Amino acid sequence: MLHLKTSSGVWEKFCAQILDFLKADLITMPIEGARVRGFRSPDTPALWIRDHSDMLRGGKYFEPDMQSAVNCFAHTQAANGRIFDYVTIFPEKLPGERENWEKWVRVPVEADVEYRFVKAAYLAWQATGDDEWIAQLLPQLERALHYMRSSPLRWDQKHQLVQRPYTIDTWDFDYTAGRSPWLNFQITDQTYWGIFHGDNSGFYEAAELLAKLHSHLGDEESAARWAETAAGVRSRANALLFDGRFYTHFFKLTPVTIAGVDEAAQLSMSNPMAINRGMATHAIAVAILNEYQRRQQTAKAFAPWFGIDPAFPGGIFGDEILVPGAYINGGIFPLCGGELARAAFEHGFEHFGYKTLELYRNMIAASGETYLWYFPDSTASSIETSTSPEAMPTDGWGSSAMLYAFVEGLCGIQDLEHSFRRVRCAPRWAATEERQVEIKVGYAASGATFGYRYHLQEGMLQMQLAASGARVELQILLPGNSQARSVRWNGEAVAFENREVETSHYVEVQGKVTNTAEVIIQFESA
Numbered sequence: 001m002l003h004l005k006t007s008s009g010v011w012e013k014f015c016a017q018i019l020d021f022l023k024a025d026l027i028t029m030p031i032e033g034a035r036v037r038g039f040r041s042p043d044t045p046a047l048w049i050r051d052h053s054d055m056l057r058g059g060k061y062f063e064p065d066m067q068s069a070v071n072c073f074a075h076t077q078a079a080n081g082r083i084f085d086y087v088t089i090f091p092e093k094l095p096g097e098r099e100n101w102e103k104w105v106r107v108p109v110e111a112d113v114e115y116r117f118v119k120a121a122y123l124a125w126q127a128t129g130d131d132e133w134i135a136q137l138l139p140q141l142e143r144a145l146h147y148m149r150s151s152p153l154r155w156d157q158k159h160q161l162v163q164r165p166y167t168i169d170t171w172d173f174d175y176t177a178g179r180s181p182w183l184n185f186q187i188t189d190q191t192y193w194g195i196f197h198g199d200n201s202g203f204y205e206a207a208e209l210l211a212k213l214h215s216h217l218g219d220e221e222s223a224a225r226w227a228e229t230a231a232g233v234r235s236r237a238n239a240l241l242f243d244g245r246f247y248t249h250f251f252k253l254t255p256v257t258i259a260g261v262d263e264a265a266q267l268s269m270s271n272p273m274a275i276n277r278g279m280a281t282h283a284i285a286v287a288i289l290n291e292y293q294r295r296q297q298t299a300k301a302f303a304p305w306f307g308i309d310p311a312f313p314g315g316i317f318g319d320e321i322l323v324p325g326a327y328i329n330g331g332i333f334p335l336c337g338g339e340l341a342r343a344a345f346e347h348g349f350e351h352f353g354y355k356t357l358e359l360y361r362n363m364i365a366a367s368g369e370t371y372l373w374y375f376p377d378s379t380a381s382s383i384e385t386s387t388s389p390e391a392m393p394t395d396g397w398g399s400s401a402m403l404y405a406f407v408e409g410l411c412g413i414q415d416l417e418h419s420f421r422r423v424r425c426a427p428r429w430a431a432t433e434e435r436q437v438e439i440k441v442g443y444a445a446s447g448a449t450f451g452y453r454y455h456l457q458e459g460m461l462q463m464q465l466a467a468s469g470a471r472v473e474l475q476i477l478l479p480g481n482s483q484a485r486s487v488r489w490n491g492e493a494v495a496f497e498n499r500e501v502e503t504s505h506y507v508e509v510q511g512k513v514t515n516t517a518e519v520i521i522q523f524e525s526a
Contacts, residue, residue, distance in 0.1 A: 001442035001449060002061045002407075006434050014361045015406070018399045021370055022059050025396035029089050031072050031102060036087075038069030042372045042395035043388030046088035046105075049073050049113060050170075051397050053120035054335070056127075058400030064444040066124035067133060073117055074140050076104060081140075081147030083117045085110060085172075092389060107172045108187045111154050111164035111199045114144035115206035122209045127443040129419040135217055138210075145206055149229075153187060156253060161236055162199040166192040166250055168308055169268040170199070171328045173317060173387075177256065183318045183387060192254040197247035197279075198270030200237040204230050205277035216417070234279050242284055245291045246271050249308065260313040267291060268308045269328075269336040275343035285347040286502065292340060293352060301376035303359060305337035306330060319387055327386050331373035334360060338401025345409030348502025350431035350477060353409055360402050369393035411439050412475070419448035420467055426475040426506075427454055427463075440466065461521040467513040474519065478505045482523040489519055496521075 002019065004012050027040045027047060038047045039055035052069055060066060073083055084104045091097040106113070118141045125134040148162055149155045156163040165174035165187060173183040175192055207230035214223035241247045249266040272292075275285040296304040311330030314323035322329045337356055344353030363378075364370050371380045372395045383391050408414045412426035420443075429437055440451030453464040456479070465472060478484065484507035487496040496509040507521055 001440065001444065003438070003440040003451070005438040007436040008434055010361065011406070011434075013365060014357075015403065017364050017368075017370075018058060018403045019062055021394040021399045022055065022396045023062070024394040025055065025392070026059075026063065029087070031087065031089075032075070034068065034072070036068045036072045037063075037065040038072075039396055039400075041086075042392040042397055043386060043390050044086075044088075044092065045090045045390060046086040046092070047072075048086040049083060049120060050085065050116050053116040053123070055396045055400045056120060056123040058396070058403040060123060060127040060443055060445070061441055062444050066127045066445045067130070070117070070121045070124050070137070074121075074137060077140055077143065078147075080151070081114065081143035081145075082106065082151075083113045083144055085113055094389065107185050108153075109165040109167055109174045109185055109191075110172055111148070111162055111196070112170050112202055114148050115199075115202040117141070117144050118206035118209055119202075122213065124445075125213070126415055126418045127448075128445045129448065131217065134213060138213060138217070141206075141210060141213075145203065145210065148203055156193075156195060159195060159236060159240060161195050161233065161240065162203050163193055163195050163253060164199055166194055166252075166254075166256065167196070168312065168317070168328045169196070169249070169270050171307075175256070175258065175317060178316075180318050192252070192256045194253050195237075195241065195251040196249070196270075197237060197241045197274055198268075200233055200241070201270065201274035201277045201279035204233045204237070204279045207233065208278060237279060238281065238284065242280075242287075244287065246288045247274055247280075258312065258316065261310055265310060266308050267295065267306060269306060269333055269339075272336065272339040272343040275347070276339055282347060285343060289340075289344055289347060289349050289352065293349075299376070301325075301332055302374075302378045303332050303337060303356075305332045305334065305340065307333055307336070307373065321385060321387065325376045327373060327381065330376070331381065332376055332378075333373045334370060334395065334398025335372070335401045338398060338403075338405045341402065341405035342409045345405065345412075345428055348504045350428045350504055353405065353428075354431050357402060357406055357410060364399070370395045370399050372397060407441060411437075411441075413439070413441055413450055413452075415450075416473075419443070419446055420450040420470055421448075422471045422473075423450050423467065424473045424475065425450075425452065425465070426477070427452070428477040429454055430456060430477045430479045459522060459524060461523065463519045463521075465513045465517045465519065466515070468515065470513045472511055472513050472517075474509045474511070475499075475506050476508075476521065478507060478521075478523050481505055481526045483507075483526045484521050484523045486522045487519065490517055 038052045041051040211223045211226035249268045307328040311324035341353040341356040414424040416422040437454040442449035451466045455462040483498045
């Protein structure tokens with residue numbers, strides 16, 4: 001469920017379009033006699049755990065089947081903890097391939113699969129509230145992260161961080177210095193190794209999620225162990241990979257120089273993800289967001305949602321169509337834009353976050369379509385300009401990231417546990433022209449909901465909260481440099497705190513919502 005009503009009326013269509021995109025991306029496959037349902041990649045007819053885990057952030061509001069895809073990948077987990085990238089029963093290499101085999105694939109150079117499996121399971125638990133299910137699955141989630149930090153292919157012992165071959169950001173083909181006739185996906189004796197920030201921010205978040213699950217289930221010892229593991233990765237990664245402006249794209253373990261590009265200047269798309277996953281401190285997040293704003297002013301692109309910037313020289317990764325500005329080599333990804341907007345809302349760049357969502361809203365309203373990536377001049381991707389077999393106009397990967405930024409960033413509804421039992425509600429409508437908003441979100445799998453009505457007036461903000469037995473942490477953006485002078489919860493004066501995030505002013509208050517609660521905030525300019 002996603003019910004929305006705004007004073008301008010423009011955001012309703014935005015949400016409806018994205019939900020339609022996501023519904024078009026659902027696929028169902030019979031696997032081992034079971035019905036498996038999940039969200040497919042926009043560029044290939046397969047169920048990738050990578051895409052699926054991110055798309056659940058939007059799909060959870062309307063799709064009741066949150067568990068079958070996770071179960072499917074869990075059932076095929078290797079004894080050492082390794083997870084497959086994707087499964088398909090549809091012919092992929094048309095017209096040559098016609099067989100409708102059940103095909104499971106692991107791309108050897110990939111180092112991000114296991115933590116995405118953990119994230120998908122966590123989101124499924126959050127939407128279902130199924131403690132018994134997640135408790136049974138927990139040993140496999142742990143095994144997945146143990147594989148990441150024990151396999152010599154995935155873990156660098158010297159730096160105690162996740163390693164991978166030299167790919168562009170989180171993508172699945174690596175640099176071979178011309179030793180491969182096409183895109184290379186295989187690890188060889190000549191692989192160029194290094195440490196990529198996105199693998200480590202993903203591992204960090206997954207370890208934190210395991211700590212959270214163990215704590216919820218009453219195992220504080222295991223929770224503490226995973227929290228310590230997460231903290232160690234965060235500390236080491238931030239010390240090694242943050243260069244003062246953003247995360248270094250690829251810290252090289254194998255020496256190699258690529259002529260024609262300033263590798264130290266390359267800003268890659270997993271930077272805002274590192275913010276949203278929690279690995280970046282606030283100071284690091286501010287530096288990264290400033291860098292994106294700077295490049296927005298200087299880059300010749302319609303949006304700063306780069307796969308990587310500056311791009312690599314054309315063709316050096318094995319395919320001549322990978323020119324600068326194409327696909328992951330400098331293409332513009334709504335996936336990155338959504339993550340960027342979510343990070344901006346969280347760290348005091350609310351106007352930047354809002355303008356990012358507005359740009360995407362106008363894009364999809366004008367075309368009725370959305371693609372995995374665009375050229376810098378806004379030309380949409382196509383099969384001919386990608387290395388992929390399809391280019392669907394209903395990209396759920398990027399659109400779900402934009403919806404994630406809208407719901408959790410602008411609307412500010414964040415489920416801190418499961419079933420909206422503990423909610424952080426941080427509406428940031430004061431950064432927009434909207435003065436009245438009504439929103440209600442709910443999980444299709446469990447029916448759990450949370451919502452509010454918001455009315456901003458001169459010197460006063462009224463909110464009516466709706467939930468069933470929720471503990472709510474309100475963190476509300478106030479206009480300009482305002483500060484709250486009183487807060488009443490269901491008519492009673494309650495304690496509150498004024499807080500600044502960069503130059504933004506918030507009022508914070510906590511309370512319990514049983515069915516409904518009214519909060520009235522009186523504020524004035526500081």
